[in-house]
Amino acid sequence: MSQIPQFTHLHLHTEYSLLDGANKxxxxxxxxxxxxxxxxxxxxxxxxxxxxxxxxxxxxxxxxxxxxxxxxxxxxxxxxxxxxxxxxxxxxxxxxxxxxxxxxxxxxxxxxxxxxxxxxxxxxxxxxxxxxxxxxxxxxxxxxxxxxxxxxxxxxxxxxxxxxxxxxxxxxxxxxxxxxxxxxxxxxxxxxxxxxxxxxxxxxxxxxxxxxxxxxxxxxEQKDADAHEAFMCIAMNKLYDDPNRLRHSVHEFYxxxxxxxxxxxxxxxxxxxxxxxxxxxCNLTIKLGNPTPPNFKFTRDKLKELNIDIPEPQNEYSLENDKVLFAFECRKGLEDRLKLVPQNKHQEYKDRLETEIEIINNMKFPGYMLIVWDFVKVAKDMQIPVGPGRGSAAGSLVAYSLKITDIDPIPYGLLFERFLNPERVSMPDIDMDFCQSRRGEIIDYVVNQYGRANVAQIITFGKLLAKGVIRDVARVLDMPYAKADAMAKLIPDELGIDLKNSWEKEPKIKELCETDPLAARVWEYALALEGLNRNAGTHAAGVVISNEPLWNKTPLFKPSGLDTLATQYNGKYIEDVDLIKFDFLGLKTLTVIDEALKLIEQRHGKKIDFATVDVNDKGVYDLIQTGDTLGLFQIESDGMQDLCKRLKPSNFEDIVAVLALYRPGPMESGMLNDFIERKHGRAKIDYFHDELEIALKPILENTYGVIVYQEQVMQIVQSVGGFSLGGADLVRRAMGKKIKEEMDKLKGQFASGAEQKGFTKAYAEELFDLIVKFAGYGFNKSHSAAYALITFYTSYLKCYYPAEFMAALLTLEKDNTDKVVRYVDEVKRLGLELFAPDINKSDLVFSARVVDNREVVMFGMGAIKGAGDVAINSILNAREDGDFKNLSDFVSRIDASKVNKRVIESLAKAGVFDSFGYSRNALLSQIEKIVDGASKASNAKKMSSGSLFGDSTELTNIEIELDNLPEYSKKEILELEKASLGFYVSGHPLDEYKDKIEKINYTLSSQIDEIADGSQILIVGKIETISEKISKKGSKFGIVSILDFHGTVEFMLFEDKLKELQENFDLNEPIAFKVRISKNDQFTRMSVLKIETIFDAQKEKIKIKPKEIEEPPLTVALPFSEDENSIYSLFDLIINNQGKRELKIIIKSKLADLELESGIKVSNTVEKLIHNIKGAYIIDDENSINK
Missing domain, CATH: 3.20.20.140 (Metal-dependent hydrolases)
Incomplete structure (x- = not known):
């Protein structure tokens, strides 16, 4: 062995040689x-x-x-x-x-x-x-x-x-x-x-x-050669046995x-x-960790634009100039914000601002803050909707003064130390919400400001996961589709499950592989390829900004079809290579609000400034208390509607609490019920002990003595235990980990500090234990408050401008038929009318107006399928010269190159031309005559524009006369509307049965997602289609499509039920189906238990369970150095407390962390008892807003 020279592999492809390298x-x-x-x-x-x-x-x-x-x-x-x-x-x-x-x-x-x-x-x-x-x-x-x-x-x-x-x-x-x-x-x-x-x-x-x-x-390994051949086939989209494909002639590439x-x-x-x-x-050492935030980019033009006295820097990036500009803009911004603050509070604001400025400057983060300030300011100048805040940044007065956020942190007890802790240096993290459709414009601005080489999105990698890799391998091995599909469906529907765990959980997989050689081969190759990278993409929100070309810190990648660049290193390593991530998120609700405000200004001449609106407006809370919250940000789900009715929020602080409490932990722990009972006086509000009330009441009064927020935990630790707020934040983080030795130490410090402040040590220790219990459920109030502001905005608009708000909602959701159907119902419930699209009244988008003293929402022509914005805008441009008098006037004035046959046909189906006096039947039957007239008019305009006589209206006026044929039947009209609009507007096929159907305790198709696993429900509607099929075993079954008031739903009927339906029921009448709901992580299955007439269904009793809120995986960490008893104890705890929550276990060591996916799901009891195991603690999700 000693005579063999040392060898180093120098030609090696890892899993990052996409769809080629298979070395994990x-x-x-x-x-x-x-x-x-x-x-x-x-x-x-x-x-x-x-x-x-x-x-x-x-x-x-x-x-x-x-x-x-x-x-x-x-x-x-x-x-x-x-x-x-x-x-x-x-x-x-x-x-x-x-x-x-x-x-x-x-x-x-x-x-x-x-x-x-x-x-x-x-x-x-x-x-x-x-x-x-x-x-x-x-x-x-x-x-x-x-x-x-x-x-x-x-x-x-x-x-x-x-x-x-x-x-x-x-x-x-x-x-x-x-x-x-x-x-x-x-x-x-x-x-x-x-x-x-x-x-x-x-x-x-x-x-x-x-x-x-x-x-x-x-x-x-050499045994992986065949799997690697299959891997290459996946990349080339070739069959494994294709004689013409690229292949390796030997199996030596291991x-x-x-x-x-x-x-x-x-x-x-x-x-x-x-x-x-x-x-x-080769002796490269890559310096990892200790990222430094970028400085703000100063240019002569930028200094001129800002009009402040800063010496022109020697280079574009300067920490000292950052500090000067940062302080200047903060103080200037605060002066503007103080216009809405009582005079006697001004000094408190100024003092806090100076404290925050000092901390940010000492931590060398003023450049970071200025970068965010600049692109937010530019977005607002470009009239791009920006969110009022997100995450812990909403706790910063600096962010509020710079107008990065729009929620004042002081009245709501939001803490700067929750954002930046001077006692624990970590990178600032400000996530910004922008209008979803215009987010790209802000990224483009940043690219132009800092340079294309200095700005990039963050790469992500798509992977070959369990079901997908089975399907991919089966395809290249030419397994019949039905067989491959059946094999993939054997993989349990569990989030994050892999093939190894699937084999152990589903005996049919082993059975299949033992009896079917092709299936065994698919499984073998899939097992080898699972987890490999399939393709590269970009992170939905993450952008890095640097003061130097990014290729000095990360190689760059150009995603296909995008002008922006991306890092070659994924988000996990961005901070390691000295880069900071900025998140540019798209939020559709901001666009809805902006659209509603524009409609209000157009119709009422009023420009609403939410900064001057009372967030405790009684009318708004009267609306929320009814539970009629459809369309309202974060509170429109069925569960939230029910909570609003129970809790009856009466002020802004209540909405903040609602957003924080509607989560599994607070609901299961009883915190939510405590909050409701105390708010309504059915339970006593207490502060743990009379002696502690003086310290705790100012902190907990707004939440009726219940610890709801992380900020409250920090304030209690400060107020009672004598910690600084920075120290209190460290205590909060430690409580999240629940390491017993650390908790014992902190408990002693807390009790000692409480004693020095005159509190009884025993009471302080008891309070500390209670805080530890509730700390794990506490939510980030800064985030909750910022998002509650968006909830308030939408609630205010729905309360006082319902037509404009619903029009804006319909415009933004026009491509989501399920939501549109629900919102159309809501329009009617609000006492508004929805008018079908009209050639002279409709705009591109949905709009609000008064017609014959009736408040109506007008259908937008841009929502008509097959029309398109270009054609509609062309029509609207022509309409600026006056309404279209008749069909002849319409064809004479439009641009036929943009408004073609397909567009005119779509408009006619939707009823846009109904006001011209022709039936839709006449219009569609004689469409060629209309199109021909439009074409002649457009050609005449082109000719006359180049003639000596200029444009002549007489030459371009086209007279069209149609035979006015009898109108289609009501049913045909409705089908035309559905085809062109996606749903029914002038009526519904079930309208004539509505009174009878309303006597049934039925569930709408749009509500099925809100129904819990195991529920029995009634689906009522008309049969649209029955598709008969034959199973592999030769049995007949049917796929039935049912139309109800909100859409269609499909389910399968076995032969006996199919026969019963076809032989015993009138398929032209509404029918009721009693079904059982079965749910897993990916699918909802409906099993038909009973078929009934709508008369019999009125007597039916059903069992609907409330839907459970999905919980994030529980991540347990255990140091490797602990003795094996800890591992056995953890195993016992898991086995004895099985439930529905995913579990990850991380074994921590100095060399590397070993992450294990548990095949066993657990209950929340594990989270409560984990501190009993030596060294074990809970890790928050790194991407969680609670971190």
């Missing part, structure tokens, strides 16, 4: 350690996606990571040349930080400027950025080897010139890299490699360029041991030694 990084690291290898390189195809993941995993196993890339290089001087698809492979490795930065730059440029089928670089770019890099000539697709391989006819046909050209290319690379260029030799048993081998050695002998031995590693490599290269041991030589050259 963590198992790879363990295998390398098992082999005794000291170093390894990653060379993914054209990217560095996995560099940090790879770096960390190898470091954790004590292996030196070499960051590399198998680049694609082409020979054109124009990097972006798209005349030739030819590209060669070339392996590059970072020796040091300079090389690493050059590698990131090359990879970035390959995507940004060199992409053509593949991310490519050229030699000029390589020459200019070769410092700090080692280079090897790569595989048979490398340029040197490609020229040598003249026995490959395709190479020759494409220009391969043989030995001399290969030698010339090798010398060219030697000129670029000097002794850091190596020829690469591979021995996989492929004929072409044998042919090239001797020639490579000859070039080496003649030029002095060293040869390095490699193995092109794509998968971990991770080989040093002994295996030595046998291959025993005749040239110097090639093995060269691998270690390269490894010795």
């Amino acid at each position: 990084i963590k198992p790879l690291a363990k295998k390398l350690k098992e082999f005794g290898m000291k170093s390894v390189a990653m060379t993914d195809h054209g990217n560095m996606f996995g560099a940090i993941d790879f770096y960390n995993a190898m470091k954790n196993e004590g292996i030196k990571p070499i960051i590399g890339m198998e680049a694609y290089i082409h020979n054109s001087e124009d990097l972006g040349d798209k005349t030739n698809r030819q590209r060669f492979h070339l392996c590059l490795y970072a020796k040091d930080e300079i090389g690493y930065k050059n590698l990131m730059y090359l990879s970035s440029q390959a995507y940004i400027n060199g992409f053509y089928y593949y991310p490519r670089i050229n030699k000029e770019l390589l020459r200019n950025h070769s410092e700090g890099l080692v280079c090897s000539a790569a595989c048979l697709q490398g340029e040197v080897n490609w020229h040598l391989n003249t026995q490959n006819e395709r190479n020759v046909k494409n220009g391969a010139k043989g030995y001399e050209e290969a030698k010339k290319v090798a010398l060219e690379y030697k000129e670029i890299f000097g002794d850091d260029f190596y020829l690469e030799i591979m021995r996989h048993g492929i004929g072409d490699q044998h042919f090239v081998d001797d020639q490579i050695l000859r070039i080496s002998a003649e030029t002095g360029i060293k040869v390095v031995a490699t193995n092109d590693t794509h998968y971990l 991770l080989k041991s040093q002994e295996q490599i030595y046998k291959l290269y025993a005749d040239i041991p110097e090639a093995i030694e060269a691998t270690q030589e390269i490894a010795d050259k």
Whole structure:
């Protein structure tokens, strides 16, 4: 063993060589350690996606990571040349930080400027950025080897010139890299490699360029070869048995041991030694952690625009100038905000502002705050709706003064320390909500302000998960679709379940694989491929902003079809590489509010400023107390409607509490019921002990003595225990983890502090235990208050401007038929009328107006299917010269190039032309005459506009006369409306039965999602279709589609029920179906128990269960150093407290954290009892607003 030279794998593809590399990084690291290898390189195809993941995993196993890339290089001087698809492979490795930065730059440029089928670089770019890099000539697709391989006819046909050209290319690379260029030799048993081998050695002998031995590693073990072939088929969309597909002729592309490599290269041991030589050259240390926020970008134009006295900086980014501008804008903004604050409170605000400014400056975050201030200010200047706040930032007076947020933190007890804690330095995190449809404009502004290279979205990776990988593998193995579908459906419908757990949970999988060889093969390959990356995309909200080109910190990627760039490192590693994430979120409700305000201004001439509206307006709370909250932000679900009726919110603080309490923890713990009973005087409000009331009442009075918020926990710890607010935040975080030793220590400090403040120690200890109990349920009040403000805005609009509000809702939800149907019903319930679209009254969007002294919501023509905004805007432009008098006037004035036959037909079906006096039957039957008239008028206008006489109305007026045929039947009219609008407007097919149906305790199709698992409900409606089918076993069954007042619902009928329906019921009459609801994480199934007439259904008793609120997974951490008794205790706790909540277990160690997905779901008792297990604690979701 000692005689075998140390070997380093230098040509290796990880799971980040998308749909090609099948080496999962963590198992790879363990295998390398098992082999005794000291170093390894990653060379993914054209990217560095996995560099940090790879770096960390190898470091954790004590292996030196070499960051590399198998680049694609082409020979054109124009990097972006798209005349030739030819590209060669070339392996590059970072020796040091300079090389690493050059590698990131090359990879970035390959995507940004060199992409053509593949991310490519050229030699000029390589020459200019070769410092700090080692280079090897790569595989048979490398340029040197490609020229040598003249026995490959395709190479020759494409220009391969043989030995001399290969030698010339090798010398060219030697000129670029000097002794850091190596020829690469591979021995996989492929004929072409044998042919090239001797020639490579000859070039080496003649030029002095060293040869390095490699193995092109794509998968971990030789047994994975067939699965890898299937993996490639998934990528190419080919069948496994397709004789014409690209395939590997040998199964040698696996991770080989040093002994295996030595046998291959025993005749040239110097090639093995060269691998270690390269490894010795590569000593990159990537500095991870300790991110620094970017500074605000100062330009001469920006300083002029701001009109403040700051010396022009030597460079665009300056912390000192950030501090000056930051303080200036904060103080200026506060002066504006103080106009709404009583004079006697001004000093309190000013003092708090100065404290916050000082903390933010000391933490070096003023630039971050200014960046957010700037893009929020620009958004508002562009009249893009911006949310009033989100998350803990709403607790900052600085954010309020800068108009980043719109909720005053002081009246609501919102704490700055919940946002930034000077006693625990962490990066600021301000998430901003923008109008969903215009969010991209703000990102574009930031890109223009900071530079395209300095701003990027964050990459995400789609993965081959359990059901998906079964379907993918089954497809390439040519398994019949029905069989593949049935196999995939055997995977239990549980969030996050994998194939291994599925095998243990569902015996039918094992049964199938033991009796069906093809199924067994699908399972084998799927098991090997599960979890691999399938594709790259971008994070829904995350954007990074830097003061320097991002390729100095992360390589960049250009997502297909997008102008913006993305990081190659995913969100998990963004802070590690010294970058800060800004979240730009899209919130549709902001657009609804904005649209409603515009409609109000148009109709009433009133401009509403919510800053001046009383948030405790009685009329608003009268509305909310009725539970008629459909359409209202965060409180429109059936469960929330019921809660509003029970709790009867009477002020803004109550709405804040409603949003915080409507969660599983507070509901199960009894907090919600306590809150309601105390609010309505049915239970006594107490503050734990009379002695503590003086300290606790000011904190808990608004929540009737119930600890609802995290901020209240912090205030109690400060007020009673004597901690600073920063210290109190640390206590709050510790309570979330429930580590017993830590809790005992903090309890002692709390009791001691309470004693010093004159409180009894025993009472303080009892209070501390109560706080610990409730702390886990506490919600972030800053977030709840900010979102409650949006709830109030929507409630105010619905209360005082219902027509405008409902019109705005319908406009924004026009593509969601289920919601539109519910909102149309709500329009009618509110006593408003919904008018069908009309050519002279309707706008592009839904609108509100008065017609014949009736308040109506007017259907927007932009919501008509098949019309389109371009055509409708063209019609509205023509209408600016006056209403259309008749059909002839309409066709004479429109632009027929935009308003074509399809558009006119869609408008006619929807009833837009009803006011012209023709039946819809007449219009649709003679549509060609209308289209022909419009075309003639448009052509005449074009001709007359170029004539000597100019535009002549007489020449362009077209007279159209139609035969006025009898109108369609009511049923036909309704079907036309449904086809063009998505639902019925002028009536409903069930209207004639409505009185009878209303006597039944039925459930609408739109309400099924709100019904709990195990409920029995009645679905009442007309049969639309019955589709008869035959099962694999030869049994007949049917898929029945039922139309009710809110839409359609489908369910299956077995043969007996199908026969009963067809033989015993009139299918032209409404029918009632009693069904049982079965739910899991992904599907709702309905089993028909009984079929009845609507008369019999009136006597039916049903069992509807309230829907449970979904809970996030419970994550339990346990230090690895604890004795095994802790693990056994944890296991016992899980087994004895099974329930419906997903469980994750993280074993913490210094080397790496081991994350385990539990196949057992647990009840919330586990969360309450976890502190009894030594060392164990609960981890909050990293993305949770509660963190």
